[in-house]
Amino acid sequence: MTLRDININSCFIDDIDDFWDTFWSNNIGVISKKIDPDSRSATLRIYHQILWSRELPNGQKMVLEKGTMSDYLKWNGMRFASDSIFTQHRYKKCLPILQLLEKQIPDYKKFVSDTLRLSYTIGGMIIFPKMKGSMNQDRGTNPMIADRWDMTLECIKRYYENPHNCEYCYNPLWTTIKRNEEFFSLFVDFSGYINFFFLQDYLNSEMEVIRFFDDRMDMNGNFSKKYPLPQNTEEYLKNIAIQKEIVNKRNERIRSFIQS
Secondary structure (H helix, E strand, O other): OOHHHOOOOOOHHHHOOOHHHHHHOOOOOOOOHHHOHHHHOHHHHHHHHHHOOOEOOOOOEOOOEEOOOOOOEEEOOEEEEEEEOOOOOOOHHHHHHHHHHHHHOOOHHHHHHHHHHHHOOHHHEEEEEOOOOOHHHHHHHOOOOOOOHHHHHHHHHHHHHOOOOOOOOOOOOHHHHHHOHHHHHHHOOHHHHHHHOOOHHHEOOOOOEOOOOOOOEOOOOOEOOOOOOOOOHHHHHHHHHHHHHHHHHHHHHHHHHHHO
16 A cells, blocks of 8 residues: 555544444443554554655654554554544543433434544544553543543643643643653654644644633633533534544645645
């Protein structure tokens, strides 16, 4: 497969025959490790390998190779894993909202499946170094981030802009990013990171990270509240709508890059 063979409309869920059976067997609808396209989709791994194997902002050229056993991809002594940057927040903490949406949306299962299918196109995916205490793990378990990509990207932005400010309220993921500093240094600065991974549409015209819904920050812009999850159906649907719009735009950026 070559770069031009990448199809931005390919859904990596299609690589997993029993995905939907296992998904709907849980009344919330969650993605277990057994059906997770991040680790199970062969197409996704090839797409990652091809798309990110190119010159980095620091002048090096990253040439990703398939690893063996638990090594997803590797390069220059680093191991990498796939991570989804689109989340539906299908957690127990959001169960009351999900139950309300199931009653409000006429074809609720179609809404969920259509959203998931878009999220598992290449526009909804990224890679991070694979290690204990990785970005993939910590952004999901950190109570100030709650797996939100907008909050994660804000932490990455703050690290590039002020790498020595390790206050938890300023940057809850500082320790995690510092642990992965060898990786983040490859992109030189925030602009380099954004441009390499085609993340421009996650920023507004002032280069600020677009919030998917209420950011739960204090007046000084510090992270101040735990579990910044949707608090009602309006916030939940806004969260989904903004992510869909951005992922579609990112897919088009990737298409343009492939065609050029």
